[in-house]
Amino acid sequence: MASSAGQTNSGGTPPPAPPVRRRPGGRTSRTRARVLDAVRAELGERGYDGLTLDAVAARAGVHRATVYRRWRDVGGLLADLLAATADDDWLPRDTGSLLGDLTALNEENQDALTARPSIAAALLAASFRSEEAERGLLRLWADRYARCEVIVARAVARGELPPDTDARRLLVAATAPLYHQLMLLRTPPDPGLPAQAARTAVLAASAGAFAPGEAVS
Amino acid sequence: MASSAGQTNSGGTPPPAPPVRRRPGGRTSRTRARVLDAVRAELGERGYDGLTLDAVAARAGVHRATVYRRWRDVGGLLADLLAATADDDWLPRDTGSLLGDLTALNEENQDALTARPSIAAALLAASFRSEEAERGLLRLWADRYARCEVIVARAVARGELPPDTDARRLLVAATAPLYHQLMLLRTPPDPGLPAQAARTAVLAASAGAFAPGEAVS
Numbered sequence: 517m518a519s520s521a522g523q524t525n526s527g528g529t530p531p532p533a534p535p536v537r538r539r540p541g542g543r544t545s546r547t548r549a550r551v552l553d554a555v556r557a558e559l560g561e562r563g564y565d566g567l568t569l570d571a572v573a574a575r576a577g578v579h580r581a582t583v584y585r586r587w588r589d590v591g592g593l594l595a596d597l598l599a600a601t602a603d604d605d606w607l608p609r610d611t612g613s614l615l616g617d618l619t620a621l622n623e624e625n626q627d628a629l630t631a632r633p634s635i636a637a638a639l640l641a642a643s644f645r646s647e648e649a650e651r652g653l654l655r656l657w658a659d660r661y662a663r664c665e666v667i668v669a670r671a672v673a674r675g676e677l678p679p680d681t682d683a684r685r686l687l688v689a690a691t692a693p694l695y696h697q698l699m700l701l702r703t704p705p706d707p708g709l710p711a712q713a714a715r716t717a718v719l720a721a722s723a724g725a726f727a728p729g730e731a732v733s
Numbered sequence: 734m735a736s737s738a739g740q741t742n743s744g745g746t747p748p749p750a751p752p753v754r755r756r757p758g759g760r761t762s763r764t765r766a767r768v769l770d771a772v773r774a775e776l777g778e779r780g781y782d783g784l785t786l787d788a789v790a791a792r793a794g795v796h797r798a799t800v801y802r803r804w805r806d807v808g809g810l811l812a813d814l815l816a817a818t819a820d821d822d823w824l825p826r827d828t829g830s831l832l833g834d835l836t837a838l839n840e841e842n843q844d845a846l847t848a849r850p851s852i853a854a855a856l857l858a859a860s861f862r863s864e865e866a867e868r869g870l871l872r873l874w875a876d877r878y879a880r881c882e883v884i885v886a887r888a889v890a891r892g893e894l895p896p897d898t899d900a901r902r903l904l905v906a907a908t909a910p911l912y913h914q915l916m917l918l919r920t921p922p923d924p925g926l927p928a929q930a931a932r933t934a935v936l937a938a939s940a941g942a943f944a945p946g947e948a949v950s
Contacts, residue, residue, distance in 0.1 A: 640917065641861040650919070657918055688910050688918075689933050693902075695917060696909035700857065701874050702867070716906050716934075716942040723936035725929075 550576040551583060552600050555593045560633025564642045569593070591648030598639065598652030602659045607666070614671035615711075615718045618690040621664065622710030625691060629698045630705040640699055661687060677721055686726045690717035767793040768800060769817050772810050777850025781859045786810070808865030815856065815869030819876045824883070831888035832928075832935045835907040838881065839927030842908060846915045847922040857916055878904060894938055903943045907934035 554575035558567050567590050573583040587593045609620040628636040642649040661684060668683035677686075693713040697703045720726070771793035775784050784807050790800040804810045826837040845853040859866040878901060885900035894903075910930040914920045937943070 644858040644861050654919060685910075685929065685933075688913055689906075689930075692909040692913035693905050696905055696912055699917070700912060701905075702871060712902065712942075713906075716902075716937045719940035719942045720933045720937040723940055725933040725936045 547576075547578055547582065548596070548600075551578055551587070551593070552597050554578075555597050556635050559594075559597075559638045559642070560635055563638055564590070564645055567593070591646040594639065594642055594646055594649035595652040598649065598656050601639075602656045606660075606663065608664050610670065613674075614667065614676045614721070615714055617667040617670070618714035618717060619711045621667065622691060622694050622714055625694055626698065626705055626710050629695070637699065678724075678727065680728050681721065682726045682728055686717055686721055689720060689725070690714050764793075764795055764799065765813070765817075768795055768804070768810070769814050772814050773852050776811075776814075776855045776859075777852055780855055781807070781862055784810070808863040811856065811859055811863055811866040812869040815866065815873050818856075819873045823877075823880065825881050827887065830891075831884065831893045831938070832931055834884040834887070835931035835934060836928045838884065839908060839911050839931055842911055843915065843922055843927050846912070854916065895944065897945050898938065899943045899945055903934055903938055906937060906942070907931050 551572060554572045555567070557575060558571055562571075569583050569587065569589070570580060572593060573580040576583070587596060608617060609624075611617050611620055625636075628634065630637075639649065639653060643653040644650075664687050665683045668677060668681055668686055671677040672679050672681060690713055693716070694709055697709060698705065768789060771789045772784070774792060775788055779788075786800050786804065786806070787797060789810060790797040793800070804813060825834060826841075828834050828837055842853075845851065847854075856866065856870060860870040861867075881904050882900045885894060885898055885903055888894040889896050889898060907930055910933070911926055914926060915922065
């Protein structure tokens with residue numbers, strides 16, 4: 517049952533803990549699931565500053581030595597939590613329209629960022645603290661943007677968008693205002709914001725804002 | 734020369750250090766300027782985790798006791814730095830067009846967020862760590878958004894926007910993609926992004942995206 521996270525090197529710098537490989541149904545898998553559930557709970561309740569391996573081990577009912585050996589430090593726990601988060605079958609909702617799909621995406625994001633406790637908000641905050649959390653978050657962002665490109669592909673197939681639409685720029689325009697308000701300006705959640713931000717991006721797209729190499733006029 | 738920051742209370746919780754009142758040209762003012770210059774330099778070089786009152790005092794050439802008495806802790810230093818940042822005569826550039834004004838604003842933001850070291854990025858990161866830094870940053874955001882409303886007012890006066898345009902929503906739509914890319918997605922700076930994001934917001938505005946109470950259609 518040796519996992520790649522148990523490797524050590526002989527240098528002075530410990531290697532970053534790679535995510536534990538999935539072993540569906542195995543003991544390693546069950547231990548990991550219990551530990552990551554405990555990380556989510558501790559992170560949500562106490563935030564990054566309150567997260568410790570001892571508290572995670574106690575909450576998970578897993579030997580401290582196991583947690584220290586496999587995850588090594590808080591950065592290792594966060595990186596693995598982010599890897600587990602990316603390792604799901606999430607797909608954006610298919611509502612039948614570009615506006616509907618972007619609104620649904622923003623609503624999911626708003627729900628995740630304003631849940632109490634919000635694991636998503638805690639992970640974003642942790643990415644300013646821990647380089648491993650930052651790397652894990654960047655991998656998760658890349659994965660989520662890749663999965664969301666289907667929203668643009670469907671709109672192209674329906675004739676709502678031209679085929680050469682820059683999917684990434686459209687997705688950023690549709691979703692950034694919500695993150696900006698909630699995470700940077702720290703405004704209270706606004707039930708109208710998901711649809712407003714989605715509609716702004718759709719109107720801009722209709723006016724050609726996300727065409728490639730468009731000159732600023 | 735007693736300043737309000739020298740007050741204490743008798744409770745167990747120290748009061749937040751209020752900003753030192755300006756005394757243009759006075760010794761208090763010069764001390765504050767030296768200390769805040771040192772905070773900027775230390776924050777830029779070492780980040781929040783490396784910021785200490787001792788290092789700031791040494792760099793500023795100010796007695797440790799003065800720094801501890803007036804600013805008390807790292808949160809006090811950051812709050813005062815943010816207050817000093819807001820206490821300037823900054824105004825958005827007047828380029829003669831809405832697109833030009835929003836592009837110039839985004840260019841200023843991109844320059845500030847990608848400077849090495851970037852005080853703006855360090856303060857944003859610190860706002861996830863220190864409640865005093867967060868409160869200071871929210872005051873600074875409120876001040877900056879209020880000053881930027883003139884961009885929308887000028888566009889209304891030129892007939893580029895309808896009079897009932899929601900200035901805040903337009904400003905967020907124009908500027909959020911840049912913060913999103915640089916601070917959350919951590920993508921490298923893109924010289925085309927300031928104008929692209931500005932143009933997207935202008936196109937959306939032309940299509941009525943920021944009219945008040947607009948129903949989602």
